[in-house]
Amino acid sequence: MPMTEKPKEIPQDPSRRDFIKTSSLAVAGFMIVPRFVLGGKGYIAPSDMLTVAGVGAGGKGESDIANFAKSGKANIAYLCDVDDRRAANTVKNFPKAKYYKDWRELFDKEHKHIDAVSVSTPDHNHAIIAYSAMQLGKGVYVQKPLTHDIWEARLLTEAAKKYKVVTQMGNQGASNDGTRQLAEWYDADIIGDVHTVYCWTNRPVWPQGIAWPSTKAEIPKELNWDVWLGTAPFKDYVDNVVPFNWRGWWDYGTGALGDMGCHLVEAPFRVLGLQYAKDVQASVGSVYVGEFKQGRFPDSCPPSSHITLTFPKTSKTKGDVTLHWMDGGIQPERPEELGANERFGDDGNGTLFIGTKGKMIASTYSENPLLLPTSRTKEVNVAKTIPRVRITVPGSDKPLELAGANAHYAQWVEGCLAGYGKTELSSSFEKAGPLTEALLMANLAVRGHDLAVKNPNGRDTYPGHIKLLWDNHNMKVTNFDAVNQYVKRNYRDGFAIKA
DSSP, X not given: OOTTSOOOOOOOOOOHHHHHHHHHHHTTTTOOOOHHHHHOTTOOOGGGSEEEEEEOOXXXXXXXXXXXXXXXXXXXXXXXXXXXXXXXXXXXXXXXXXXXXXXXXXXXXXXXXXXXXXXXXXXXXXXXXXXXXXXXXXXXXXXXXXXXSHHHHHHHHHHHHHHTOOEEESOGGGGSHHHHHHHHHHHTTSSOOEEEEEEEOOOOOSOOSOOOOOSOOOOOTTBOHHHHHTTSOOOOOOTTSTTTGGGGBTTTOOHHHHHHHHHHSHHHHHHHTOOOOSEEEEEEOXXXXXXXXXXXXXXXXXXXXXXXXXEOOOTTOSSOEEEEEEETTOOOOOOTTSOTTSOSSBTTBEXXXXXXXXXXXXXXXXXXXXXXXXXXXHHOOOOOOSOOOXXXXXXXXXXXXXXXXXXXXXXXXXXXXXXXXXXXXXXXHHHHHHHHHHHHHHHHHHHHTTOOEEOTTSOEEOOOSOOEEEETTTTEESSOGGGGGGTSOOOOTTOOOOO
């Protein structure tokens, strides 16, 4: 398929498993043989295996695919990656999987044989790949953040219901025990009504606040640069964007907030029942390229930011909730209840809940939840009212139990096998969509700092730190229209989402 050609409209077919189940009903009158009789202890019949295609087989995709396989019920049958170098380990580990470099060709040729798709690509291609798979009736697992744009997040959230497919976002901490412990403390009124939350990260750990490289480089022979660009505007290949530093460029990534927000803000969403924010403001770190000469690099995310989101009152709060996001190494003041030498989060990341009767903190992925002062953690006991995520993996000798983040992948596999609406998932798009939208809305305030406004005298001015008012129903900022261009971007020919 030429790279500039629009994707073919692929007819929707029932999944292979649906066909098997339907066929099985026709012959049910003959005989049902237990699986263990056919294959012995721990044997899983092929019809009970999920046939998975992994789009994005290197980096995070490599670990995602390996974790699906650990579930014991996922057949990694297809792999797809634009870069043969990044995919090499996964191709080696799954030698029977058929390999493609263009996900469109994969879907075109193999959609009848695929049950579910894992998407682990740069942010800007999440939505088009996931939505195309959902249109084909395939369950999807999509790395965080769910999408690059707000419109895309809303689209995928609605598509999950429309196409009745099982979904999960790759913020594995959503399956951890920690987020459930925090919720149980809050539900038991241990810290009172939470009105303020702080989330912080040491990201970016890649270059940001810089100019796009001016020197064109030679495209590596192993890389399909055109498909890697996908929905983004065409640019000549340059060094140090692939395979990781794309996170700092707005055309491809969503900055520190997109990288860590879904991990750190997930707990406040679950604990407090947050949904869509109503306003946002941001201050960002400046870069100076000379004396009193500020550098403005609108293609790149800033080196640091402090964002403040306001969420409306929920059924679990008495009023609005103010959520502070800090990145680039900026952290909130240490709580006075925390000992002078006690750790505040971990490795530069953390979440702090401030309530009317107390405080609680957690580390990355909501691990190591603590009440403050930390001595209260062992003193306070509340009932476990929220089920923990535990998945049993069959084995020939002894079954293995996966817990928390390790079970996040197997939970999706089990959900796909059970069918839409049959099991609850920790980060289904119903939950992941609103979370992603809030984070991407926050990025509107960040990007607004580099948007020039013409004054009557013709000079450019920059509004800077203003409060953006959000109309959630219409998905638009009502008081600064210039940032609405980032709610839904234009797609490159051949990579448009056909909604």
